[in-house]
Amino acid sequence: MDYKVGLFGRIVLLAISIFLLSNFILNGSGVFIISLLIILVLAQIMLLIRYSENSFKKVRQFLDNIKQDNYNNVYPVKFDGTDTDDLHIEFNAILAKLQEDQAEKEANYQYFRSVFQHLSIGLITFDEEGKVQIVNTAAKRMLNIQFLANINEVEKINKELHHAIHNLRTGGSELIKIAHPDGIMQLSVYVIELVLRDSKFKLVSLQNIQSELEEKEMEAWQNLVRVLTHEIMNSIAPISSLAATVRTDIEQKLDMHIDVPPSELEDYLMALGTIEKRSEGMINFVSDFRSLAHIPTPKFQTIQLKNLFEQLGTLLQHQFENHQIQFKTKIEPDELILFGDANLIEQVLINLIQNAIHAVEESVMRVISMEAFIDEAGKIIIEITDSGKGIEEDALSKIFIPFFTTKKTGSGIGLSLSKQIMRRHKGNIQVRSKLGKGTTFKLIFNA
Numbered sequence: 001m002d003y004k005v006g007l008f009g010r011i012v013l014l015a016i017s018i019f020l021l022s023n024f025i026l027n028g029s030g031v032f033i034i035s036l037l038i039i040l041v042l043a044q045i046m047l048l049i050r051y052s053e054n055s056f057k058k059v060r061q062f063l064d065n066i067k068q069d070n071y072n073n074v075y076p077v078k079f080d081g082t083d084t085d086d087l088h089i090e091f092n093a094i095l096a097k098l099q100e101d102q103a104e105k106e107a108n109y110q111y112f113r114s115v116f117q118h119l120s121i122g123l124i125t126f127d128e129e130g131k132v133q134i135v136n137t138a139a140k141r142m143l144n145i146q147f148l149a150n151i152n153e154v155e156k157i158n159k160e161l162h163h164a165i166h167n168l169r170t171g172g173s174e175l176i177k178i179a180h181p182d183g184i185m186q187l188s189v190y191v192i193e194l195v196l197r198d199s200k201f202k203l204v205s206l207q208n209i210q211s212e213l214e215e216k217e218m219e220a221w222q223n224l225v226r227v228l229t230h231e232i233m234n235s236i237a238p239i240s241s242l243a244a245t246v247r248t249d250i251e252q253k254l255d256m257h258i259d260v261p262p263s264e265l266e267d268y269l270m271a272l273g274t275i276e277k278r279s280e281g282m283i284n285f286v287s288d289f290r291s292l293a294h295i296p297t298p299k300f301q302t303i304q305l306k307n308l309f310e311q312l313g314t315l316l317q318h319q320f321e322n323h324q325i326q327f328k329t330k331i332e333p334d335e336l337i338l339f340g341d342a343n344l345i346e347q348v349l350i351n352l353i354q355n356a357i358h359a360v361e362e363s364v365m366r367v368i369s370m371e372a373f374i375d376e377a378g379k380i381i382i383e384i385t386d387s388g389k390g391i392e393e394d395a396l397s398k399i400f401i402p403f404f405t406t407k408k409t410g411s412g413i414g415l416s417l418s419k420q421i422m423r424r425h426k427g428n429i430q431v432r433s434k435l436g437k438g439t440t441f442k443l444i445f446n447a
Contacts, residue, residue: 122206241318281343298341328369359388
């Protein structure tokens with residue numbers, strides 16, 4: 001209120017002075033009195049301007065304090081109800097709030113800086129000129145340094161790491177091996193490019209995954225043993241069953257001194273031939289896996305699918321009979337030929353049929369069908385369909401992942417191995433399944 005009264009009084013006084021000056025000029029008064037009034041009017045104008053400036057001087061000072069982050073000034077308050085007093089109260093309240101916000105901001109900065117420093121992942125931030133802003137303790141430990149002023153100093157430590165840091169873009173990552181007093185370290189380098197207040201900088205994360213790699217390496221060796229065990233058991237089981245059937249049949253005829261008819265001798269010879277062929281295939285398969293855990297290179301040859309289907313039927317006949325499974329085959333055209341590795345393709349089909357046998361164990365109608373044909377695109381297709389309970393949707397997307405299995409027993413590598421074999425044949429394997437309506441595996445061979 002005091003500001004308004006002072007401003008109004010000065011304006012009224014100036015108006016009166018101007019009125020008197022005008023009146024004296026019109027009446028032709030003396031030069032002295034007119035000059036005196038002119039000086040008075042000019043003085044009042046200057047005082048009015050100064051009064052107005054003084055009123056905003058505190059506002060400018062307040063804004064300067066904010067601009068300079070100086071929130072410690074306290075404006076005097078008399079609690080006399082004047083406008084100036086009210087203005088001082090508002091100024092003090094605003095400065096107190098800004099000071100509180102600054103303190104909170106500083107506390108948050110120190111908190112995140114402390115977290116940044118204590119992370120087990122190495123973190124480095126630097127600007128476009130390479131000036132390092134922050135480097136945490138983990139990064140210093142990994143790089144075996146005490147201080148890092150510029151990111152280019154990393155070149156002295158490891159040139160590959162320096163190259164990766166400069167050339168990787170947002171989302172890019174690279175695995176770098178560096179020497180360290182504690183031994184060789186495998187660093188996973190990940191980079192993010194950020195813009196803050198029109199300034200570009202990079203955030204680099206370094207993670208030592210040496211122990212994880214060693215653990216995965218050991219796990220890979222264990223998995224290789226499981227792969228071999230699984231494939232050997234898959235092949236030995238039908239061979240053992242077929243051999244047992246032949247031996248039992250021959251023993252009964254010997255005990256009863258019954259001559260073996262030529263037709264049965266042919267069956268025995270076919271069974272022994274199947275055992276021999278599958279044994280050779282298994283030996284070759286294991287031999288190729290002996291040193292390295294990878295799918296052997298296919299030895300391409302012409303495969304008569306009709307003969308292959310008959311061999312599989314003979315090989316697995318004993319299991320079909322024991323589980324009361326009806327096994328159906330169909331080939332169109334009848335003389336359909338496939339170009340591939342007979343042993344590997346047979347291994348895939350055995351895996352799929354074994355899975356189908358497990359799938360129909362609890363079904364009332366136990367039917368497994370194997371069909372070969374040429375589709376509209378000219379590709380050779382082999383489908384193995386079972387009448388089992390089907391595969392749940394969640395598991396359907398994971399069944400080709402190594403060591404994932406829906407069975408109570410099993411290693412979970414059969415399908416992943418089959419997929420790898422199909423890839424080696426420039427083909428693919430697909431699956432479709434509905435709960436209660438069975439499952440179909442589709443082998444696709446490009447022509």
